[in-house]
Amino acid sequence: MLDLKWVRENPDLLDAGLARRGKEPLAASIVALDEKQRAVTTELQGLQARRNDASRQIGAVKKSGGDAQPLMDEVAAIKDRMAALEDEERALVADLDTLMLGIPNLPDDQVPDGADENDNREIRRWGEPKTFDFEPKEHFDLGGGLMDFEGAAKLSGARFVILKGAMARLSRALAQFMLDLHTGDHGYTEMNTPVMVLDAPLVGTGQLPKFSEDLFRTTGSHWLIPTAEVTLTNTVADSILDPAKLPIRMTAHTLCFRSEAGSAGKDTRGMIRQHQFEKVEMVTVCTPEQSEAEHQHMTACAEEVLKRLGLPYRVLALCSGDMGFSARRTYDLEVWLPGQGRYREISSCSNTGDFQARRMKARYRPDGEKATRFVHTLNGSGVAVGRCLVAVLENYQQADGSILVPEALRPYMGGLEVIRTDV
Template sequence: MHDLKWIRENPAAFDAGLARRGLAPMAETILRQDESFRATVTELQSLQARRNEASKAIGGAKKSGDDAQAQALMDEVATIKEKMAQLEEVQRQGEQDIAAILMAIPNLPGDDVPAGASEDDNQEIRRWGEPRAFDFEPKEHDILGARLGMDFETAAKLSGARFCVLRGQMARLERALAQFMLNMHTEQHGYTEMNTPVIVRDEPLYGTGQLPKFKEDLFGTTEGRWLIPTAEVTLTNTVSDQILDAATLPIRMTAFTLCFRSEAGSAGKDTRGMIRQHQFEKVELVSVTTPEQSEDEHQRMTACAEEVLQKLGLPYRVLALCTGDMGFSAQKTYDLEVWLPGQGKYREISSCSNTGDFQARRMKARYRPEGEKQTRFVHTLNGSALAVGRTLVAVLENYQQADGSVVIPDVLRPYMGGLEVLTPNV
């Protein structure tokens, strides 16, 4: 949500921010609606004052015996009440109209976000690790996985396309990855582990920006609730409608949850394998902090996600997303892309975003700075650390052997009961 007061004071800057997103100017439309709304408020205040004045005068007229004047005043008060009821409805509708406009406008990009129209304009910041040189032709994960316990046929029979059944050693490897990530983030990075619902009402999705604009990307229930697309929704909204103590910030939370996405608009993309699923698992990081701390927190969160890949020995690169490729709520985003030798390219495995106070305004999440009476909106950040299914894919492809077996990274072996190699089913 955008600050209406700031738009009034900086309409040109607001439109310039939208232009960097590739969007048309909106300040004039918003301010015209705002002017009409404020005129209604002013008229209501004026009528309220006159009603109070006339109501007081009625008693005086009756006391002096001027029944005609008293009746005229009572008629005026009745007319004012009727008019006020009409204007109050206009005011409510005007407030809803402005909110609807603001809810549909994405966050403005930070000044240091590179300009661009699409993913082709994202800027590479750094790389880590050297892709392995294979002495055989590396296979893609779905081909490897077919002999290791990755079953797409049974999943299709159960649920349709974009689902997967994992059996035996593959199911355990996915669980090992999630446990490894959670332990790292809680024990080494100071995140508090959370277990949150995967079904939510409308309000949390409005709070983090999935609704109203991205309704088609969500799975809904027959009861009017929604399956979460990411634990960002639940973790971030734990502070909604609150005034936080500054001493408690930053708040750092992590959760391992199922996530659900309809993948609207992705027809024909990644139809094979586990890269783009309707149901998947993710370890999410969320931070709630002050405006002064949020940039440093963004760098810290990104480093936490990178460390997962480093300890797994998976080569990756970090990209600064351009203005045309950032998510709706993001002010600034870093993507981590892991090297997949079977595909011969880097693929996204994490996005770490600073949303500034954009989500906090929607959620009404504030804090009170020490020694100050006024409250301020917090800043919220979120990041995948990591998408578990895609990490499984990366492990399979990077650690595959010529015979179809897969070496288990050292850091995962304690979670695998000491197992060192995934062995193909004959």
């Protein structure tokens, strides 16, 4: 959420930032609504003062034997007017809140301009795509009897999968490997958080109210999380943090749920885009001064997962038109998939600045200062387990259809070196 005072003072900067995202200008609407609401508030304050003054005068007039009826009539009229203004004020505040909550974060100055993914800027590459002496297959053709899409469809419909035997263990091994790496080498604290939340956490991280169609909701008052970013980030909601304890780095392995609204016809086969998937998430809460270094650190942590697995990848700086709603700067990691013959997203590491912190009221008090400041929050996949499984299958496939287990995962697989899927 943006600072309303900043919007009031910098309407041109707001519209310029929105234009970089390909959005229509909103400053005039916000300023007009804000001015109207403040005018109503000012009138209410004036009426309150006059009502108090008139009420005191009534007592004095009655005590002196005078006629207090005119003052009493005035107070009654003021009360009626105040009641109407209070209703108007509530409606204006609600409209302004809705408008402000619907504004995306503004791109950082370092973000390249662009309209969509075609304008993203490649920063670096790691690893050389393997040359096969046979035609590499896609993961859904490699899974064999250990990857059952039809059985999952009978249970849950499209965009689900059942993993069996060594394939299920490989998925578990990937998650355990990532958690051990992030907690043992990268300074993150492992967390185990709920996968069902109320409205407030989703408002805090920016999924609500604008993106409800992307979420799954229970018949009660809960939502299924689309990412552990929601729960991890909201652990500091409504808090004033000790700056000596910042940065706070957290990681969690959770189920994630997304409706994939707007993705009809995209990646309908396989595990690339599913309604239910697993992800190891990283979240950092820090001071503004630590923010940029933490963004670089988080991105490097996600890269290290792919390096240790021997998976070629590239890093992209997302352009202004392709960033997520809450992000002010984002790096995407795309892993090489031989079966598709192209790079596909496997991690997205975003710095949201104080955008989420304002929505969550997450603050810290700098040493020696009375006033509090908003923290900065960052989030990134470390990495998506299902997509990493896909990458391992395609990059480590062998001519006979078996899968070589990456050395980094063998301790988690009981020493298993080769997975045979023709079972």
